[in-house]
Amino acid sequence: MSESKADERDETAKPRRRQARGERRIQQLLDAAAHVFCRTGYTSASTNAIAREAGVSPGTLYQFFPNKEAIAVELGERLNRRMLETHGTVFTPENVGLPLGELLDTILDPMIEFNCANPAFLALIQSSDAPGRLLEEHAELHDSIQDRISELIGVRNPDLSPERRAHTTTMAFALFKAGLALILGHEGAEREAYVVELKTALYGYLAPVLGTEGVSARP
Amino acid sequence: MSESKADERDETAKPRRRQARGERRIQQLLDAAAHVFCRTGYTSASTNAIAREAGVSPGTLYQFFPNKEAIAVELGERLNRRMLETHGTVFTPENVGLPLGELLDTILDPMIEFNCANPAFLALIQSSDAPGRLLEEHAELHDSIQDRISELIGVRNPDLSPERRAHTTTMAFALFKAGLALILGHEGAEREAYVVELKTALYGYLAPVLGTEGVSARP
Amino acid sequence: MSESKADERDETAKPRRRQARGERRIQQLLDAAAHVFCRTGYTSASTNAIAREAGVSPGTLYQFFPNKEAIAVELGERLNRRMLETHGTVFTPENVGLPLGELLDTILDPMIEFNCANPAFLALIQSSDAPGRLLEEHAELHDSIQDRISELIGVRNPDLSPERRAHTTTMAFALFKAGLALILGHEGAEREAYVVELKTALYGYLAPVLGTEGVSARP
Amino acid sequence: MSESKADERDETAKPRRRQARGERRIQQLLDAAAHVFCRTGYTSASTNAIAREAGVSPGTLYQFFPNKEAIAVELGERLNRRMLETHGTVFTPENVGLPLGELLDTILDPMIEFNCANPAFLALIQSSDAPGRLLEEHAELHDSIQDRISELIGVRNPDLSPERRAHTTTMAFALFKAGLALILGHEGAEREAYVVELKTALYGYLAPVLGTEGVSARP
């Protein structure tokens, strides 16, 4: 008998048995959230707007998500998972050993394609409360991607100091996000043009660090 | 102190004094706004918070600005003006003809310095409601900077097609903003490291387009 | 005179300068809150209901109180202060030395009168989230009264052990609150009858501990 | 399918024939409700929380109870019934004739014991929306107890006027509830101490009305 006010939230990870309908609703809500996040950004997105977009009442939204943040987190996780499932195999030893131009093509093309199909991904990653400061709830998503980049760089050039590797990773990811925003902000030929620019930029940035030639995995 | 009842006599005859006092208020409010924008971003910044930070009442704020947007616009314009005044002379023909590395140093160093001293500048430029889509009120500021970059590129390489020049400009500016965000997000040695990374990135991106060697202005 | 130093900025910023209108509004809101608390109890009282009762918009309420709790706290403090100002002098040495019946009359009559005029006082003291567990925000009010009772008992019978004194205090206060609730819940002759019953109960409870005869203060 | 053992005096033939399983469910729900009422009080208890505590869905709860109030009513009735079954025999003529101290022991000890084991009882009786005003749904429970007290007093002292008897009853019950709240709010030695205080208080209050000596039932 020690707690007076706070409990209620039975977080005990009891995996809720959801009906098929509920699973559908969740997807519907996440789709709606993706729409709204893209339209207005995470911070300005209102749960009511998401519910409306999904064609349900506010209460229904809260049947599946405890709060706004959880929607973004779940959306981010699903997108991340889907991206890994679909394009997670690009970091094979063979690919990493390709000449830099081909390596970038191999990595970026599916990545860009995925993001064009799922622009909410970038919206989540970029949602910040202050310039440069990510909302906590999206940091994990952000980090999970950055980790993969870091690993790629580390494998490609194991001689980099941890600091340089970290800086290179962060900067490369920042460039990618910046270019991706341009790509998503345009269509058709313009979009294609920015794809080229992004690759050029990353090539120019990474070439001195990773080398342009193909390499073979070290024994 | 000692100009107490001077105002009462005539409301219109002393516009200078009123302006001076008003100007002080405006600067006070803009300083406060800069603070708050940096802390919370433009969208999340509340006019009440700005007024509080400035030590005045909300009503006073609205005596000088018709709405929240106008504050950002005025702040942006002033920052832009100050930047031009302070660092507007870097785009001289001699500078533009420098080897790329020196050119970047010449341009970026004061630019970065200015932005470190005035982080609100980036906050404004980055404040977006959706990824990649700037709030209307900041587009002008954004464009004015981009125009200068475009001009620099055009002068340095007059053979570029307008389209390529536009793409290069946009991308270069995007890279700059991305790097600047990293720079402002760190301090001390880390910050310096990201300055280097940003320069590296821009060098790598621009070298193929602008050439690395010094050039002399064409007749 | 001398509104001349208008430039003075109050750096302290904590003590809000309120206009007379605001002070009036606060009283109005507290009166409304008292009404609503009495009608529905603290927990069920809604801030919107309080604002409506006061004839203002919800926003106005929040101009003066940061949240619902603060309303109750301020109301409690004001009532407590007023009670002390009005009836705080009953615990004089002479009174404490009176025969028990007269002592109770002396203490209870103004106390009851005050509570009949301000029934919100009891509403606050009794507001609990679980039976027997007071809401934090009202504990202070509760304790401040109990302390006075404890002191009275201690002066009247200095030989009581601290434990017995504490138990007696708590129980006597509980009896008082229980009787007061009955008193406030009735009117006219019924009310008077319960006043008598309450005094009887307290007399019967306290007589063995405090003695029925008058005592003189010990040196 | 034998509905044969219809010893139903239930003339109205409620469609509510409960099966064993339903009965179990009901008990489950009432137990959960008791828990939640004790934790948060009646008003703050949510039907969802009760269902969760019972491990069933909200829909199931509403299959057995038409609304939240009905849960409290049924819980109260069951507790009342159990109390009567277990301790209902204390009001025998012999007991009523005991000396007051023993009479109180005889009545209060099992009463307190029962309430310690079933704290929801007090929670229900005390759940009020406004100080002193019981929620309708619990008035009946409240009255049924008070009636028994009234009867006891009437038997013990038949000369009391109906008014005095009513006042004494109400006050005595109020004292009991107040003391009981203290008892339930403490544990161990403290709890025992408050048991003593409660008995002292009731003794002091009732002695003048009921006399302290044992009496024999009048013919």
Next chain:
DNA sequence: GATGAATGAGGATTCATTCAT
């Protein structure tokens, strides 16, 4: 011009209750 007061629509979230499977 300066102030604090006032507004009210809108934000996130909850909850008693009903519905559909």
Next chain:
DNA sequence: TATGAATGAATCCTCATTCAT
């Protein structure tokens, strides 16, 4: 019967903006 889904009004609170002094 049991379940989870669905509802929508109500909750506390915020904020850009306007008003009165």
